Amino acid sequence: MSVETEREVEALLFAAAGPLSLEDLARRLPEGADVEGAIAALQARYAGRGVELACVAGRWRFQTAADLAWLMTEEKEEPRRLSKAAQETLAIIAYHQPVTRAEIEAVRGVQASKGTLDVLLELGLVRMRGRRRTPGRPVTYGTTDAFLEHYGLTSLADLPGAAEMKAAGLLSLDLPSDFAVPNPDQLAPDEDPLDAAETPEFHIDFLGEEEAGR
Numbered sequence: 751m752s753v754e755t756e757r758e759v760e761a762l763l764f765a766a767a768g769p770l771s772l773e774d775l776a777r778r779l780p781e782g783a784d785v786e787g788a789i790a791a792l793q794a795r796y797a798g799r800g801v802e803l804a805c806v807a808g809r810w811r812f813q814t815a816a817d818l819a820w821l822m823t824e825e826k827e828e829p830r831r832l833s834k835a836a837q838e839t840l841a842i843i844a845y846h847q848p849v850t851r852a853e854i855e856a857v858r859g860v861q862a863s864k865g866t867l868d869v870l871l872e873l874g875l876v877r878m879r880g881r882r883r884t885p886g887r888p889v890t891y892g893t894t895d896a897f898l899e900h901y902g903l904t905s906l907a908d909l910p911g912a913a914e915m916k917a918a919g920l921l922s923l924d925l926p927s928d929f930a931v932p933n934p935d936q937l938a939p940d941e942d943p944l945d946a947a948e949t950p951e952f953h954i955d956f957l958g959e960e961e962a963g964r
Contacts, residue, residue: 755779759788769809836866840875844897844909848879848890848941867891875900880941890941 759775775785789810793803796812804813814822832840842857843849851867870876874896881887893906903909 752784755783755785756788756791758783759785760792763792763803763810763812766811769806769811771809774809832869833866836869839866840870840893840897843870843876843891844893844906847892848882849892850882850888850890852888854891878944880943882941887942889944 758779762775762778763770772785772789775788776783779785789803796803798815800815800818801812802815804811838858839854842854846853846857854867867876871878874894876891876897877894879890879892882890897903898905
């Protein structure tokens with residue numbers, strides 16, 4: 751086996767998109783080339799190195815040494831994608847806060863799934879603000895600092911303009927002319943703070959699903 755054949759086999763294996771058989775290598779080399787000898791020599795040379803020559807299903811390839819596989823592992827956090835229903839609900843809360851579930855449904859024109867608000871609460875994008883001073887004292891919702899961080903906003907004043915959101919159907923068309931972006935840190939005049947014991951209860955995770963009938 752010549753050193754040149756060894757170099758040629760080494761080059762072919764490095765450049766190959768996948769493992770190569772002895773026949774694959776022989777077809778690319780000059781007739782009579784000692785492919786098996788070149789493979790044996792390369793195995794010996796790379797033994798114990800960071801990259802080794804390995805046989806996989808009868809084919810040969812260079813691969814990371816098994817004991818160094820941990821170096822190649824990279825952990826990533828996959829962002830959870832909100833369903834269209836959750837995105838619409840979040841936009842309505844951002845512009846209408848403080849807003850109740852019934853008010854969200856009135857703007858969207860569809861009954862809100864119980865899980866949609868739960869998802870937004872669980873992700874920390876929305877919080878329970880207080881209770882409206884109306885019959886039934888419904889809970890009001892608003893956005894959080896995590897909402898601003900997630901969308902790269904300095905404040906709610908950086909949200910897209912009301913006109914654009916109205917065109918997208920995410921703002922009520924009968925808003926007053928003096929509509930302004932709400933301040934999530936201040937209770938509204940008709941809103942009372944929540945009791946200390948009131949915390950959200952999470953139900954089914956509807957992330958990635960639409961409400962029935964949408």
